[in-house]
Amino acid sequence: xxxxxxxxxxxxxxxxxxxxKLADWKDDLGRRTAIAEGMPLDDSWRIxxxxxxxxxxxVSRDMATLAADTAEAGDLPDVQPPSDTGFxxxxxxxxxxxxxxxxxxxxxxxxxxxxKYAVGQGTTLITEVFSREPAFVRECDPRLPIGxxxxxxxxxxxILEDVxxxxxxxxxxxxxxxxxxxxxxxxxxxxxxxxRTEIPRVKMVxxxxxxxxxxxKAEPGEKTREYTHRWIVRGFWREQPYxxxxxxxxxxxxxxxVKGPADKPLIRKKTVHILR
Numbered sequence: 001x002x003x004x005x006x007x008x009x010x011x012x013x014x015x016x017x018x019x020x021k022l023a024d025w026k027d028d029l030g031r032r033t034a035i036a037e038g039m040p041l042d043d044s045w046r047i048x049x050x051x052x053x054x055x056x057x058x059v060s061r062d063m064a065t066l067a068a069d070t071a072e073a074g075d076l077p078d079v080q081p082p083s084d085t086g087f088x089x090x091x092x093x094x095x096x097x098x099x100x101x102x103x104x105x106x107x108x109x110x111x112x113x114x115x116k117y118a119v120g121q122g123t124t125l126i127t128e129v130f131s132r133e134p135a136f137v138r139e140c141d142p143r144l145p146i147g148x149x150x151x152x153x154x155x156x157x158x159i160l161e162d163v164x165x166x167x168x169x170x171x172x173x174x175x176x177x178x179x180x181x182x183x184x185x186x187x188x189x190x191x192x193x194x195x196r197t198e199i200p201r202v203k204m205v206x207x208x209x210x211x212x213x214x215x216x217k218a219e220p221g222e223k224t225r226e227y228t229h230r231w232i233v234r235g236f237w238r239e240q241p242y243x244x245x246x247x248x249x250x251x252x253x254x255x256x257x258v259k260g261p262a263d264k265p266l267i268r269k270k271t272v273h274i275l276r
């Protein structure tokens with residue numbers, strides 16, 4: 001099968017190509033909008049540039065679940081974006097759906113991009129949301145597996161920014177997450193021009209395997225409990241002793257972690273976020 005005829009899929013190897021095509025579509029949208037409104041093109045045809053230059057993150061299914069649960073728990077530490085722009089894709093999407101439509105439908109979230117802008121003395125984070133469900137996306141390149149989501153009320157839920165912050169915080173915890181670049185082999189059907197430059201830069205964030213495996217076989221005469229799934233132990237804040245004689249205290253965030261046998265599914269409660 002020819003590489004040129006390969007259909008893009010939402011996998012780490014295809015993400016640089018998908019990001020660039022989404023940016024191309026946004027540039028084209030800027031041009032068409034400027035022409036339709038009789039405005040000068042100026043920089044309107046370059047509105048996709050921030051996405052095109054964004055670092056790419058691919059978050060595994062279990063890490064996406066842990067990040068979403070951490071975001072819903074709230075009270076996150078103050079985490080700064082690792083870069084001014086970014087494009088984060090979640091394997092199989094986030095484990096919750098967004099409801100923002102008059103008929104009660106809900107939309108999956110498969111990727112989020114962010115841009116950091118200076119406003120006055122502070123900064124703000126602007127996010128774009130992407131979904132694989134055609135009913136919720138703008139007219140986009142039909143060859144791509146995802147497109148831009150159009151929200152009915154024109155706003156984006158704060159929970160998505162919290163998911164980003166949770167993913168950034170968890171990716172910095174070496175006991176919880178593992179980061180690496182995707183590996184390319186000769187059988188992978190991806191555009192050749194991306195192989196040596198863009199694909200190795202994709203940051204894959206994976207949940208580390210739980211080395212403690214409750215539910216393993218007990219010794220003779222010993223009782224043990226068989227677990228059917230893994231579960232999340234949520235993060236919390238504590239007053240951490242430090243200094244001479246541990247006499248001082250500072251507030252420190254203890255990140256969440258996953259317990260249970262590594263070969264069992266990770267279970268969490270399903271939720272739907274409704275925008276009001």
